[in-house]
Amino acid sequence: MNPSRSEAPKVMGPTGQTDFSLFGLPEQFSVDESALDAAWKRLQSVAHPDRFSASSDFQRRVALQWSTRINEAHQVLKDPVQRATYLLSLYGRSIEAESNTSMPVDFLSEQMALREALDAARERPEPHRGEALAELRAHCDRALKKGFGRLGELLDAHPDDDALDRAVEEVRALMFIDRFRDEI
Amino acid sequence: MALLQIAEPGESTVPHQRRLAVGIDLGTTHSLVAAVRSGLPEVLPAADGSKLLPSVVRYRSDGSKEVGEAALLAAAQDPLNTVVSVKRLMGRGRMDALRQRSPYRLAGDEQDGTSMVRILTEGGAVSPVEVSADILRVLRDRAEATLGDELVGAVITVPAYFDDAQRQATKDAATLAGLHVLRLLNEPTAAAIAYGLESGAEGVYVVFDLGGGTFDVSILRLSKGVFEVVATGGDAELGGDDFDATLADHWLRSWGLDRDALSSSEWRSLLRLARRLKESLCESVNDQTLVSQEWMRDDGSRPLALTSRQAFKELTEPLVERALSVCAGVLHDAGLNRDQIQGVVLVGGSTRLLNVREAAQNFFGQEPLAHINPDEVVAVGAALQAHLLAGNRPGGEDWLLLDVLPLSLGLETMGGLAEKVIPRNTPIPVARAQEFTTFKEGQAAMAIHVVQGEREVVSECRSLARFELRGIPPMAAGAARIRVSFQVDADGLLSVSAQEKTSGVSAHVEVKPSYGLGDGEIAQMLEDAMTHAGSDMKARALREHQVELRQLIESLSEALAADADLLSHSERVELEAAMSAGRQVCGGGHLDAIKNALDGLGRLSGPFAERRMNRAVSQALKGKSIQTF
Numbered sequence: 001m002n003p004s005r006s007e008a009p010k011v012m013g014p015t016g017q018t019d020f021s022l023f024g025l026p027e028q029f030s031v032d033e034s035a036l037d038a039a040w041k042r043l044q045s046v047a048h049p050d051r052f053s054a055s056s057d058f059q060r061r062v063a064l065q066w067s068t069r070i071n072e073a074h075q076v077l078k079d080p081v082q083r084a085t086y087l088l089s090l091y092g093r094s095i096e097a098e099s100n101t102s103m104p105v106d107f108l109s110e111q112m113a114l115r116e117a118l119d120a121a122r123e124r125p126e127p128h129r130g131e132a133l134a135e136l137r138a139h140c141d142r143a144l145k146k147g148f149g150r151l152g153e154l155l156d157a158h159p160d161d162d163a164l165d166r167a168v169e170e171v172r173a174l175m176f177i178d179r180f181r182d183e184i
Numbered sequence: 185m186a187l188l189q190i191a192e193p194g195e196s197t198v199p200h201q202r203r204l205a206v207g208i209d210l211g212t213t214h215s216l217v218a219a220v221r222s223g224l225p226e227v228l229p230a231a232d233g234s235k236l237l238p239s240v241v242r243y244r245s246d247g248s249k250e251v252g253e254a255a256l257l258a259a260a261q262d263p264l265n266t267v268v269s270v271k272r273l274m275g276r277g278r279m280d281a282l283r284q285r286s287p288y289r290l291a292g293d294e295q296d297g298t299s300m301v302r303i304l305t306e307g308g309a310v311s312p313v314e315v316s317a318d319i320l321r322v323l324r325d326r327a328e329a330t331l332g333d334e335l336v337g338a339v340i341t342v343p344a345y346f347d348d349a350q351r352q353a354t355k356d357a358a359t360l361a362g363l364h365v366l367r368l369l370n371e372p373t374a375a376a377i378a379y380g381l382e383s384g385a386e387g388v389y390v391v392f393d394l395g396g397g398t399f400d401v402s403i404l405r406l407s408k409g410v411f412e413v414v415a416t417g418g419d420a421e422l423g424g425d426d427f428d429a430t431l432a433d434h435w436l437r438s439w440g441l442d443r444d445a446l447s448s449s450e451w452r453s454l455l456r457l458a459r460r461l462k463e464s465l466c467e468s469v470n471d472q473t474l475v476s477q478e479w480m481r482d483d484g485s486r487p488l489a490l491t492s493r494q495a496f497k498e499l500t501e502p503l504v505e506r507a508l509s510v511c512a513g514v515l516h517d518a519g520l521n522r523d524q525i526q527g528v529v530l531v532g533g534s535t536r537l538l539n540v541r542e543a544a545q546n547f548f549g550q551e552p553l554a555h556i557n558p559d560e561v562v563a564v565g566a567a568l569q570a571h572l573l574a575g576n577r578p579g580g581e582d583w584l585l586l587d588v589l590p591l592s593l594g595l596e597t598m599g600g601l602a603e604k605v606i607p608r609n610t611p612i613p614v615a616r617a618q619e620f621t622t623f624k625e626g627q628a629a630m631a632i633h634v635v636q637g638e639r640e641v642v643s644e645c646r647s648l649a650r651f652e653l654r655g656i657p658p659m660a661a662g663a664a665r666i667r668v669s670f671q672v673d674a675d676g677l678l679s680v681s682a683q684e685k686t687s688g689v690s691a692h693v694e695v696k697p698s699y700g701l702g703d704g705e706i707a708q709m710l711e712d713a714m715t716h717a718g719s720d721m722k723a724r725a726l727r728e729h730q731v732e733l734r735q736l737i738e739s740l741s742e743a744l745a746a747d748a749d750l751l752s753h754s755e756r757v758e759l760e761a762a763m764s765a766g767r768q769v770c771g772g773g774h775l776d777a778i779k780n781a782l783d784g785l786g787r788l789s790g791p792f793a794e795r796r797m798n799r800a801v802s803q804a805l806k807g808k809s810i811q812t813f
Contacts, residue, residue, distance in 0.1 A: 024805040039805055045584050046804040047797065049613065049674045053337065053366045053573045056736050056786045059793040064673055066797055068613045075610070 018090060019073035029084055029148075029155040031077060040074045080148050081178050084171045087155060093164050095171055107173055114139075114180060133184055140181040147174045205366060205574035206327045207339045207374070207566025210316060210354065212271040213396035213423075215239050216560060217323040218567035219331060220576070225378070225567040227560045228330045236559060237326075241318045242266040243307030251322045260452060263287060265305040269397065270319075272420070273312040274357075275349030277301055300353065314709065316357035324363055334727065337364035339570035341562050344370040344402045345416045347591055347636045347646045348678045355675065360709055362724070366573040368675040372402035373411045373585065374565030375531045379553050381406060382583045387526030388414065388518075392511070392544050392552065395532040397423040399507055401514045403525075410586040412609060417514035419506060424459075424534035427500050431458040431491060434499050435479070439487045450482055457489055465493050466536060497539040504543045511547060528552040533559045587612055589672055596633035596642045598623075605670055608638065612676055617669040619685075626658040632668060634680055649680060657687045722775070729778045733770050736782065737763050740789055743796060750795040762788050 020027045023039040045051070047066035052059050076082045085095050103111075114136070121132035147170055154167040206219045206228070214236040218227045227235045234253070242255035243265050250258065259266040267288065273281055278292025281301045289304040302309040320340075328334055340363075342354050351368055358365045372391035376382065381389060386407050393400040400418040404411055432454045436443060443451065457479050464475050476490040491499075515522065528548045534540060535558045544552050556564060569585065588609045594602040595618065606616050622630065630653045637645030656664050665685040672678050740763055748756060766781040 022801075041584070041586075043801060043804050044586060046800045048584055048586070050367065050573055050584060053575075055739060056789065056793070058786050058790045059797075062790075062794050062797045064613055064671075066801060067674070068615045068671070070801075071611045071614050 019076055019086060022070070022073050023077060025077070027087065027090060028157075029080075029087055030152045031083065033078075036074070036077055040070065043070045080144075080151070081171060081174050084151050084155065084167065084174075088164065088168060088171065091159070091164055093168050095168060095175070103172065103176070104169075107176075111176055111180070118180075118184060137181060137184050140177050140184070143177050144174060144181070147177070203336045203574040203576060204327075204331050204333050205337050205339070205570035205576075206323075206331075206335055207341070207369075207563050207568070207570045208320065208323055208363075209341050209371070209374070209563040209566060210271065210320065210357075211239055211395065211562075212269050212398055213239060214559075215319055215323060216563040217327050218560065218563040219327060220567055220571035221331070225564045225571075227557075227563055228327055230326055231329075237319065237322060239270065239319055240266060240268045241270070241315050243305035243310060245306040247307055249307065249318055251318055260448065264289060265307065267303055267305070267310070267315045270312050270315040273301055273303075274316065275300065275347070275351075275353035276312070313353050313357045313360060316354065317360035320358055320361035320363060324361055334724075334731075335363065336574050336731075337366040337570065339367045339369050339374075339566040339573065340365060341369050341371045341374045341566050343400060343416075344372050344413045344590055345400075345418075348593075348648050348676070349646065351676055355677065365675070366570055367585075368677075369566055369569055369585075370402075370411070370413060370587070370590070371400070371531070371562050372404055372413070372416075372529075373587070374562045374569065375529050376404055376406070376411065376565065377568050377585075378556050378561045378565035379529055381527070381529075382411070382585070385526070388520060388524055390511070390525050390528045390548065391531055392507075392528055392535065393418075393531035394507060394534040394540060395423050396534070397421070397425055399423060399510060399532075401511050403514060403518045403520065410588070410611065412588050413590055414520075414609075415514050415518035416590075417510050417517065419510055422503065422506055422510075424532075424537075425455075426503055427462060427534065427537065428455050428458040430500050430503065431462060431496065434491075435487070435489050441487075447482055454479055454489075461489060461491055462496065462537070465491070465496055466538060468493050471497070493538065500537075500539065504540060507540070508543060508547050511544075522548055525550070529561070530554040530558050531561050587674065587676065589614065589676060591636045591646075592638055593648075593670060593672070593678060594635050594637075594645065595620075595668065596635060600642045601640055602635050602637070602642045602645050605668075606672065612672045613674050615669065615671045617667050620666045620668060621662045622656065622659065622664045622666075623661055625661045627661070627664070628656050628658070629654045630656065630666060632680075632682060634670075634678070648678065651680070651682070653682050653684065656684050659686070726773060726775050726778070729775060729782065730770055733766055733778055733782050733785075736785055736789075737766050737770070740785070740792075743789075743792065747792075747796050747799065750799065751792060755792070759788055759792065 018027065023036060023043070025031060025036065025039070044067060047063055047070060049060055049063040049067055052063045055063075076086050088095065117132075118136060121129055121136060123129075124132055151167060151170055151174075154163045154170065159167065204219065206217050207225075209216045209218075216227050216235055216237065218225055220226075229235050230237070230252075237252045238256040240252065240255040240259060242250040242258050242262060244250070255266055256268075259268055264287070272284055273286065276284075277299065278290050278301045281288075281290050281292075286301075291302040291304055291309055292299055300311050300313070302311050303315070324335065324338075338358065340354060340358055342351055346354070355365050355368060371393065375391050375393070376389060387405075389404045389406065391400075391402045391404060393402070398418065398420050399422040400416065402416045403414040405414050406412075432451075433443065435454070435458075436446075446454070457477060461475050461477060468475065471493040474490055474492050476488055478486040479489050480486055515525075525548055528544060528550060530541065530544065530552045535544070535552075535554065541552065541554065572583070589606055589612050590608060592604045592608040593606045594604040597603045603618075605618050606614060620630065620632075632651050632653065633642070633647065634649045634651075635642055635645035636648050639645050653666060656666070663686065666682060667685055668680065668682045670678060670680055740759070744751075744756070744759070751759065762781075762785050766785050769777045769781045772778075
């Protein structure tokens, strides 16, 4: 790593361009994944620094910034939780994942029960442990899938204020489940 | 990029001007250079016809150097001044070298142990970067002599698990050897390209690489033009040399001799004999066919060394088992079963051994890809990639390699824990920023430690850089907002910057690369090389800059022809004036004037480049949108 190369990375793009419009996708929660990946590849084939290995330093830097921006946007749009968070931010709604941790009591007690189930599963001998963990994982996957379905309903068709509020809550709950699933 | 056309205005351009670029496999035991000639990739031989250059450099007291075969022959009698396997020391500190039981006299920063190790030879202290540069220089000269022109650049391969410091060291070595690095390419990815797997073959592939001294297994997932390294593993002390030693030890036992009773030259000659017979086993008619040769001892006695494929297989089974258990471990890490593997690629000379090949075939339940010479396959893949990156698109063939970050990048937080900022397998290039705050009132400085690795404890990750943010204005604890930004480029190389946000005061950043060479050091080495090499090097530098300037002007002309509407009238007049001034300077022999013209033209054309890119990106999806969306 060289000090002289450490200019601040600028993730830039023409103003007014969202991650969705960059990929030519409608600003909604549901995404056609194959269209997303095809657009990603197509954009990278224009902007990737490998296309400019014989060009000027400045041209290569511009390519690096664009290519970085395209990868970042792709990561955001590919992941449903990040995608929903980003979409809500376009509607001026913040998830406040760090500052606001208050959740409905029902949800929290369900989370506690899941954690206890995880601890109990870890105590068990194989092969029961593996089976119990797989069951927990499947439980999370079902919960996530249901949640994503609800987000689609809330966010795909011109959401009103109430729909946005409920979507924010949904995303925060899904973040919990997502993180819990990673821990299994 | 369009093909470069080197021609003065008014002159006719040479049709299909080739831009020469090579692929280099910079290996632990040997290195190779390959290029695409007449449409086909081939390894370029030295004048004597040999293709493998032993990665060995000997430094003599008179300042001269020997590289390759000559150095390898001298290694036994001059072990302290002959550097072998320098790849193991790239981007590593003195303590790492000691842990590896490096046989050399070593120097390095004792205090904080953060500078790259130096090897003390009678020809002076050399860093691993310089040793690698000496090897690369021989390969560059070989390529230029064979191809008859200067190179526009090179693709250099590195192991998939190489961290930032090791990758940066490799790139620095190339710079020092006068090579423009088009791309650092992962070795397993290069092997996959050699087999054409990038052209559509989706799925999970295993690259099984058994070389002279190391064994590496990588699992690659290919999807939509992205090469993802799913898992890597290996044994740094398992290679063809161990097979030779096992056979030699077996003979000694059968003759009732002990290894300690042999002179070192006897042991080496026995190892050479073992290697010869091992290699001849491939041509045996059947498993029982005996191959034999007398071994000449110092005292004139001549015991008969004897083996068969069957005997060799039984003897070396423990070694093959070790390799297979590594494979099983890597599959386990990747969470994959053997039946999910779509193909197996064999790399490394030792995969020619029939028992190794059979073992790989049985383990993975399919016949491995092995029709490309396993010693050459990595260099061949690198050559294909270099050819493409240099702007030659043979027959409309085209692919784009989208790589991923091999190891997670993180920062040290309180309690010696590593917090991941960019997880491994994130597609690169990528940028991420993270905010930190002060924990003491009026805290004016903050130490930032960048690490790479998967472990949660900092001490078990690789230290990449430490730097200090100074001049943070006095604030209450927790009020400062320090934003640390990481940028990883397409080669997987990192740069870091930091800034205090609330005060608007841009804090001073000092990056101290661990185990690296500073930019200043590289510049100094280059300058030294220029001074010592005299007019030859200077002439070369002049030519290189002339080519670069001509190339820039040429590509600007093409850009103007396509997108002149992106410039205002005055911008266009200014740019064209600078271009024609550049053309005049280019013909003259003044290096500084050419450098100035390059800088000036680069800066002036900056906004144009930016606007063209914006246009290209926004048009990339047009016309496609109807079918796709």
